[in-house]
Amino acid sequence: MVKVGLEVHGYILMEQSKKKLFCECQVSNEDSVPNTNICPICTAQPGSKPMLPNKEAVDKAVEIGLMLGCKISPILMFQRKHYNYPDLPNGYQKTMSGSYSMPVGIKGSFLGIGIQQVHLEEDPARYDPVTGTVDYNRSGMPLIEIVTDPDFKSAAEVENWLKKLMTTLSYIKAISKEAGVKADVNVNIEGHPRVEIKNVNSFSSIVRAINAEEKRQKKVTEAGEKVSQHTRAWDDANGETQFMRSKEQAMDYMFIPEPDLPFIDIKESYIKQLKSKLPERPDEKIKKYEKLGIEKLDAEVLASDIILAELFEKISKTVDKVLTAKWLRREFVRIANYHNKDLDLVTIPVESLTKLFKLIETKKITEKVGQKIMNELGDAYIKNNKDFDIDKYIRENQLETVSDTGALNTACDEVIAQNENVVNDYKSGNEKSINFLVGQVIRKNRGANAGEILEILKKKLA
Numbered sequence: 001m002v003k004v005g006l007e008v009h010g011y012i013l014m015e016q017s018k019k020k021l022f023c024e025c026q027v028s029n030e031d032s033v034p035n036t037n038i039c040p041i042c043t044a045q046p047g048s049k050p051m052l053p054n055k056e057a058v059d060k061a062v063e064i065g066l067m068l069g070c071k072i073s074p075i076l077m078f079q080r081k082h083y084n085y086p087d088l089p090n091g092y093q094k095t096m097s098g099s100y101s102m103p104v105g106i107k108g109s110f111l112g113i114g115i116q117q118v119h120l121e122e123d124p125a126r127y128d129p130v131t132g133t134v135d136y137n138r139s140g141m142p143l144i145e146i147v148t149d150p151d152f153k154s155a156a157e158v159e160n161w162l163k164k165l166m167t168t169l170s171y172i173k174a175i176s177k178e179a180g181v182k183a184d185v186n187v188n189i190e191g192h193p194r195v196e197i198k199n200v201n202s203f204s205s206i207v208r209a210i211n212a213e214e215k216r217q218k219k220v221t222e223a224g225e226k227v228s229q230h231t232r233a234w235d236d237a238n239g240e241t242q243f244m245r246s247k248e249q250a251m252d253y254m255f256i257p258e259p260d261l262p263f264i265d266i267k268e269s270y271i272k273q274l275k276s277k278l279p280e281r282p283d284e285k286i287k288k289y290e291k292l293g294i295e296k297l298d299a300e301v302l303a304s305d306i307i308l309a310e311l312f313e314k315i316s317k318t319v320d321k322v323l324t325a326k327w328l329r330r331e332f333v334r335i336a337n338y339h340n341k342d343l344d345l346v347t348i349p350v351e352s353l354t355k356l357f358k359l360i361e362t363k364k365i366t367e368k369v370g371q372k373i374m375n376e377l378g379d380a381y382i383k384n385n386k387d388f389d390i391d392k393y394i395r396e397n398q399l400e401t402v403s404d405t406g407a408l409n410t411a412c413d414e415v416i417a418q419n420e421n422v423v424n425d426y427k428s429g430n431e432k433s434i435n436f437l438v439g440q441v442i443r444k445n446r447g448a449n450a451g452e453i454l455e456i457l458k459k460k461l462a
Contacts (some may be wrong), residue, residue, distance in 0.1 A: 002214045005150035007184040010175040012060045012142040020140040021122045022050035028137035042140035044089035049260045057142035065105025065118040076264040077102040082254040087127035095121035098255035114149030155210035171279050171306045192217040193229040200234045209234045213241045298325040307343040319357045335378040347381045369399045412456050415440040
């Protein structure tokens with residue numbers, strides 16, 4: 001049986017300050033011109049010293065720890081992790097990991113997987129071994145690292161867990177979606193020491209790396225080869241892991257407390273303040289929605305994005321919960337996809353959605369008319385940035401549902417009399433031909449319910 005543990009790294013989303021961890025430089029994206037968002041601090045110029053850590057980064061790190069069920073350390077301490085590589089201007093990385101570490105969060109649990117620790121650190125620069133150039137734009141950007149226990153039993157379990165982790169962290173806008181995540185993956189089977197696979201940078205690559213390493217370890221173990229704990233690299237092109245070096249121990253990094261940074265006291269009142277603002281986790285929302293009678297798939301889709309979850313909880317206060325879930329999952333998402341917008345950029349007011357869903361619930365309009373109005377709402381608010389009056393649109397286009405049974409009976413009689421050939425075709429066994437008659441009745445009574453018309457016609461033609 002394989003045992004897998006993860007060290008997940010992600011860039012903290014610096015939504016407010018947009019600054020690096022220890023200096024005033026702007027955080028960079030992939031499109032930034034190399035070496036333009038830099039200063040003496042993040043390039044380690046002689047005599048430069050770090051500023052106090054960015055409060056937004058510390059807040060986000062504590063929130064991540066709380067979302068993952070961690071105990072928050074009362075004192076945070078940065079250490080120097082020494083190693084030699086061209087991407088590290090200081091010759092050491094400022095991190096909360098290492099010997100005698102005081103990480104942000106410890107001993108947590110998320111969806112059945114133990115969390116050893118959550119800690120904050122600075123990112124090194126970007127080194128290109130082909131050209132020998134170094135881009136310092138990302139040097140000093142705040143990174144979060146989430147270290148799990150070796151509780152995973154398969155690559156598929158890892159993939160599923162990672163997706164749910166990213167969904168959960170998106171609820172608090174903790175991780176930059178554009179930058180993505182990467183992971184160091186620890187793998188071992190019985191009889192083989194643990195192997196660390198460094199810097200695997202996508203979900204699919206993580207899955208492939210675990211499967212490839214499990215297969216390699218089985219082959220080595222069955223052959224009786226002598227092996228030791230070591231570090232490997234992932235070759236994505238060839239789908240295999242490759243030997244890098246013998247496994248480093250903590251002493252190899254010569255961890256020492258960072259003398260230029262003070263300890264950070266974390267008060268209980270500060271933790272309570274952050275905790276009070278945190279949303280329910282997606283897994284908790286799914287359970288709650290299912291208890292409300294929402295189908296499992298609808299519940300999972302609603303909980304997959306906090307925008308959908310918040311809309312559902314606002315609208316379902318006054319509209320049927322099952323209907324709300326169905327329309328948000330299908331129609332609201334459809335409109336977002338049609339306009340090529342992320343859900344948080346869909347500007348249709350919640351009041352308009354509530355009104356529309358209520359009209360459908362009370363059968364004042366048909367579902368087909370509801371879909372048409374959703375299209376109009378998308379065009380108005382997303383495409384043209386204009387208001388849209390649902391009541392006026394229904395009134396001007398005569399789209400309100402006709403519920404006058406007498407009027408529908410009269411219209412059905414007229415359509416039957418005017419379409420003798422279609423009626424004979426239906427009576428001869430072509431059941432689909434009745435759909436033409438339904439359409440003719442709707443033309444006479446715009447907004448009429450097709451299902452109701454169908455039942456009336458079938459009774460009259462029986």
